[in-house]
Amino acid sequence: AQTVTQSQPEMSVQEAETVTLSCTYDTSENNYYLFWYKQPPSRQMILVIRQEAYKQQNATENRFSVNFQKAAKSFSLKISDSQLGDTAMYFCAFINNTPLVFGKGTRLSVIA
Amino acid sequence: SQTIHQWPATLVQPVGSPLSLECTVEGTSNPNLYWYRQAAGRGLQLLFYSVGIGQISSEVPQNLSASRPQDRQFILSSKKLLLSDSGFYLCAWSVVQINEQFFGPGTRLTVL
Numbered sequence: 001a002q003t004v005t006q007s008q009p010e011m012s013v014q015e016a017e018t019v020t021l022s023c024t025y026d027t028s029e030n031n032y033y034l035f036w037y038k039q040p041p042s043r044q045m046i047l048v049i050r051q052e053a054y055k056q057q058n059a060t061e062n063r064f065s066v067n068f069q070k071a072a073k074s075f076s077l078k079i080s081d082s083q084l085g086d087t088a089m090y091f092c093a094f095i096n097n098t099p100l101v102f103g104k105g106t107r108l109s110v111i112a
Numbered sequence: 113s114q115t116i117h118q119w120p121a122t123l124v125q126p127v128g129s130p131l132s133l134e135c136t137v138e139g140t141s142n143p144n145l146y147w148y149r150q151a152a153g154r155g156l157q158l159l160f161y162s163v164g165i166g167q168i169s170s171e172v173p174q175n176l177s178a179s180r181p182q183d184r185q186f187i188l189s190s191k192k193l194l195l196s197d198s199g200f201y202l203c204a205w206s207v208v209q210i211n212e213q214f215f216g217p218g219t220r221l222t223v224l
Contacts, residue, residue, distance in 0.1 A: 099146060103155065105154075
C-alpha cells in the first residue's frame with residue numbers, strides 16, 4: 001500500500017524568508033502523481049502544485065516549487081518570499097490508480 | 113468553469129439523530145466524487161468515493177453511508193449519529209482518478 005509521510009508536524013518562518021516542507025512516500029509504482037495542498041484557517045483545501053512522476057523537471061508555481069527526487073521517493077515543497085497568507089496546514093498527497101493518499105500535514109506559521 | 117458546493121456549512125446535531133450532507137458539482141460531467149472526514153488538527157480520511165451514478169466504494173466501515181442519485185450529486189448520510197462522527201466533512205471531485213482532486217468548502221459537524 002502507498003504511504004505518505006510528512007515528518008514535520010509544525011514549522012515556522014519569518015515573513016519574506018524561504019521555507020522547505022518535507023514529504024516522502026512509498027510506492028512500487030512507476031507512474032503516479034504528487035500534489036501539495038494548502039488548508040488555511042478557513043479549512044478550504046486548495047491545490048498548490050502538482051508533479052507528474054514521469055517528468056524530471058521540478059514543477060514551479062510562482063513562489064512555490066518542488067524538489068522531486070524519484071529515486072529517493074522524496075517530494076519537498078519550497079515556499080519563497082513567505083507571506084502571512086501562507087500560514088496554513090500543508091498536505092502532501094500521492095495518487096496512482098487508487099484515491100488520493102494524504103500525509104498527516106505540516107502546520108506552517110509565517111511570522112511578521 | 114467548474115464549481116463544487118456543499119451544504120450545510122455548519123451543523124449541530126444530537127446523538128442518535130439522522131444526517132444528510134449534500135455535495136453538488138457544476139460545469140463538468142461524470143466526475144469522480146469523494147467524501148472525506150477531517151478530525152480536529154488531523155489529516156484527511158477517505159470515507160467514500162464514486163466513479164458513476166449508483167457506484168459507491170466504501171473505504172472505512174462505519175455508521176455512515178453515501179449515495180449518488182444523480183451524476184453530479186453526492187450525499188453523505190447516517191441513520192443515527194455518534195459522538196465520534198463529529199468533524200469536518202469535505203467533498204471533492206476529479207475528472208479521472210489519476211488527476212488532482214478539487215475540494216468543496218466543507219461542512220463542520222458537531223454531534224452533542
